[in-house]
Amino acid sequence: MNKFLSNEYNVLTARVLVGGLLILSSADKLGDPSLFAGSIENYKLVSGTFATVFATVLPWIELLCGISIIAGVLLQGSSLLAGVLLSVFTIAVVTALVRDLDISCGCFTQDPSASKIGWLKLAENTVLIALTVFLYYSRNSRFSLHDYIRNHSGQTESQRKQVH
Amino acid sequence: MTGLHRAVKEALVIALVAATLGFMNSALRGKGVFAAVGSPSSPLHAPVSPTMIHLPEAKDLFESEEALFIDARHEFEYAHGHIPGALNLPISEFDARRTVVDFLPKDRILITYCDGVECNSSINLATKLHEAGFSGVRIFFGGWNEWTSQDLPTEATRP
Numbered sequence A: 001m002n003k004f005l006s007n008e009y010n011v012l013t014a015r016v017l018v019g020g021l022l023i024l025s026s027a028d029k030l031g032d033p034s035l036f037a038g039s040i041e042n043y044k045l046v047s048g049t050f051a052t053v054f055a056t057v058l059p060w061i062e063l064l065c066g067i068s069i070i071a072g073v074l075l076q077g078s079s080l081l082a083g084v085l086l087s088v089f090t091i092a093v094v095t096a097l098v099r100d101l102d103i104s105c106g107c108f109t110q111d112p113s114a115s116k117i118g119w120l121k122l123a124e125n126t127v128l129i130a131l132t133v134f135l136y137y138s139r140n141s142r143f144s145l146h147d148y149i150r151n152h153s154g155q156t157e158s159q160r161k162q163v164h
Numbered sequence B: 001m002t003g004l005h006r007a008v009k010e011a012l013v014i015a016l017v018a019a020t021l022g023f024m025n026s027a028l029r030g031k032g033v034f035a036a037v038g039s040p041s042s043p044l045h046a047p048v049s050p051t052m053i054h055l056p057e058a059k060d061l062f063e064s065e066e067a068l069f070i071d072a073r074h075e076f077e078y079a080h081g082h083i084p085g086a087l088n089l090p091i092s093e094f095d096a097r098r099t100v101v102d103f104l105p106k107d108r109i110l111i112t113y114c115d116g117v118e119c120n121s122s123i124n125l126a127t128k129l130h131e132a133g134f135s136g137v138r139i140f141f142g143g144w145n146e147w148t149s150q151d152l153p154t155e156a157t158r159p
Helices: A002-006 A008-031 A031-044 A048-071 A076-096 A119-137 A145-163 B002-029 B054-064 B073-082 B098-102 B119-132 B143-149
Strands: B051-053 B067-071 B109-112 B137-140
Touching: A002 A008, A002 B119, A008 A031, A008 A076, A008 A119, A008 B067, A031 A048, A031 B119, A048 A076, A048 B002, A076 A119, A076 B002, B051 B054, B054 B067, B054 B109, B054 B137, B054 B143, B109 B119, B109 B143, B119 B137
Parallel strands: B051 B137, B067 B109, B109 B137
Antiparallel strands: none
């Protein structure tokens, strides 16, 4: 298990996949928060004002988590936050499916004519949540920005020593 | 436990920075929470967003002729039956029929409806109308199904 968690390529793949999807899903929402607020309101779980506040902040959380996960910086915190967000989204999708709401997800595009929510979306979110849990417990920081800076500064140090 | 504490702290920092960026972006671009603050269409000013109404209110507004009903269903459904006087504006054709939208009365209450609680095109249409500057938009969420279940007047343009 430890071997799997610390395999650098497993961690890198999960980071690129989760981080990339988070950045992708934030793009359309950042462009027009009011449309995203409409998508949140469609779930009929929160009022208009709350939906607007969520629509203003959530895309930025997705973007920062995505960048942070890909860069491997604050990886535990960003994967924890992404996991919590995805869990909340999944619960919202489940309640909408149970209530037979014929609505679009609002996940990657705010186009009302986009594909409707369904059990496939649920499966997709479950996989992503599993990946955030994996990243939370992962023990390898190779290919991360932190790792790059450490190696780079280490190299500079050795170069300095050579010169002296 | 210390690992979880650190992760929670990191998550809070990210959330805080995201909230700051989100509110700043909203204030600078005039979208989201600070959308045109001071204007009547701001989400923080009444009307917050199109409001939902139930059958009794929809019926009263129909009888008093204070409102214009807008049918968000497909054209053929509208043709087979709709609330008398209702205008057909399917959500998928909103942009294509922009000229129709421009001629909608700004001084009347607009009530959108679709089939009923199982559809959301009435909500999407109301949101689009609200964004287009209409402030008196209501959503009759019970829609066509609730209207016809009470034997209220209907009209059809096709038998």
